[in-house]
Amino acid sequence: MSDAKSLIMVPAWAGQATVEELAQEAHRGQRPRTDYVELAKELDADVLDMDYMQNRSAPVARALAKRAMVPAQVLEVFLRRGGPRHVVARADRMGLPLALLNKITAGRRDVVLVSVWLSVKKKALFLHPLGVHSHLSAIINYGSVQMDHARDYLRVPADKLHHALQPVDERFFRPEDVPLGDYVCAVGSEARDYKTFARAMSGVAARAEVAVGSSVLSLSGDPDETFRGITRSAASAGEAGVKVHVQLDHRALRSLYARARFVVVPLQDVDADCGVTVIAEAMAMGKAVVVSATRGQVDLVRHGNNGLYVPPGDAAALRAAVQRLLDEPEEAERMGKAGRELVEQRLTLDGWVSHVASVTRTSAQ
Known part of the structure; x- marks a missing residue:
């Protein structure tokens, strides 16, 4: 010592x-x-x-x-x-x-x-x-x-x-003045529901991109069954036409956020605040978020202010929320700015x- x-x-x-x-x-x-x-x-x-x-x-x-x-x-x-x-x-x-x-x-x-x-x-x-x-x-x-x-x-x-x-490191994750892509993105592994995300994005006039996995999980050799299940869920999303990125480095992840129209966090209904890291990063980037309203995810999103809540596992509701923000880009931008304000004030x-x-x-x- x-x-x-x-x-x-x-x-x-x-x-x-x-x-x-x-x-x-x-x-x-x-x-x-x-x-x-x-x-x-x-x-x-x-x-x-x-x-x-x-x-x-x-x-x-x-x-x-x-x-x-x-x-x-x-x-x-x-x-x-x-x-x-x-x-x-x-x-x-x-x-x-x-x-x-x-x-x-x-x-x-x-x-x-x-x-x-x-x-x-x-x-x-x-x-x-x-x-x-x-x-x-x-x-x-x-x-x-x-x-x-x-x-x-x-x-x-x-x-x-x-x-x-x-x-969140608000200096690293920050709004960038870059052209927006034609996609929405979802990021993360813990308690994610990418099967519902893939169903929701079917027929939506925007691409869907998912980034899963991390160097921490892969190098630790953690055999956690939840992570294996999420990997299978992401694979199913890929089979459904969602582009899946595995183990992006931090700058590549930031670029993915920066060009996304907004960020979706599809979650299983657990009593912990799974998804909170991605929500904070997305808000720091000035992005609106669409988040499953799980039992544990209650602290950051204010529905209609900095993002939208949808019932967990409800592909139709998720599709409607995604379509709303695609149809109303000014609303997505307003929510993104509100999220950044929350980050600067409290995160x-x-x-x-x-x-x-x-x-x-x-x-x-």
């Missing part, structure tokens, strides 16, 4: 870019700034990533990492529990087991968890009935629905829950970093 005052745990995988590489690529304009890299600067923190595990971790943790990376990272922090001033876990699957270990051994009670989806059963049991929130000083979540679930059903005290909207990366850093510092007092 270095002399840094804090430690940020992030999922690690083979081939993962180092903190320095991510920062340099962002400086060169090759990618957006990475939230945990910026947070590490603010907190004067080490980042527990693949570089750390390979070069600075305890021998026993390094050995375990060859078989099971996440348990190895949890073990590394547990073994060093007297070291960092603050610990921020950037994933549920890291922070919850660490809190359980600390509870069993009467260890530190000040881990901050940046969470995404706590209502999933295998995660929820850590909070209720196991009650590991006693050894979490704060839980930060992007979605208000998940925050409500944690308070009302998982018995997490309200004063430990902090809502931080999904940030900036610097604002998120400041909020999370403040919660981390104050919750440890």
Whole structure:
């Protein structure tokens, strides 16, 4: 462990870019700034990533990492529990087991968890009935629905829950003065419903383009069945005449957004805010969004203001919304400007970093 005052745990995988590489690529304009890299600067923190595990971790943790990376990272922090001033876990699957270990051994009670989806059963049991929130000083979540679930059903005290909207690097993703293409685009993998998207676009006088997959998912070797299902869904969309892009780099993705008429986020009806990253990126680019009104996706879109909601799984309703914005380009432009205003007011990366850093510092007092 270095002399840094804090430690940020992030999922690690083979081939993962180092903190320095991510920062340099962002400086060169090759990618957006990475939230945990910026947070590490603010907190004067080490980042527990693949570089750390390979070069600075305890021998026993390094050995375990060859078989099971996440348990190895949890073990590394547990073994060093007297070291960092603050610990921020950037994933549920890291922070919850660490809190359980600390509870069993009467260890530190000040881990901050940046969470995404706590209502999933295998995660929820850590909070209720196991009650590991006693050894979490704060839980930060992007979605208000998940925050409500944690308070009302998982018995997490309200004063430990902090809502931080999904940030976006508004400097990288920004409106561009380029000619619009003849397509609408959909982006992302988690909980997507591209079969419905393909049906909705059938007969619409605009092309449809989908960008799926990410270097994170492919390099991690994550066998998650949901992702395999989304891959099949995207393949079905491709068979239906939708152009599918796989693993675009960040600048190519930005170009796809820039020339799109607007952005569609077709979702399965889940209780987490899946799709929020793409919604934030699209809004930052000044694009109107058409989004499935799922149980969990409630925080960013204001129907008729910065986008349109449609019932999940309803191809006819989705087609009608798409056709409306194609027929009314001025309306799509107005919504896009409203989305950009929301980004500048509430979704900036610097604002998120400041909020999370403040919660981390104050919750440890």
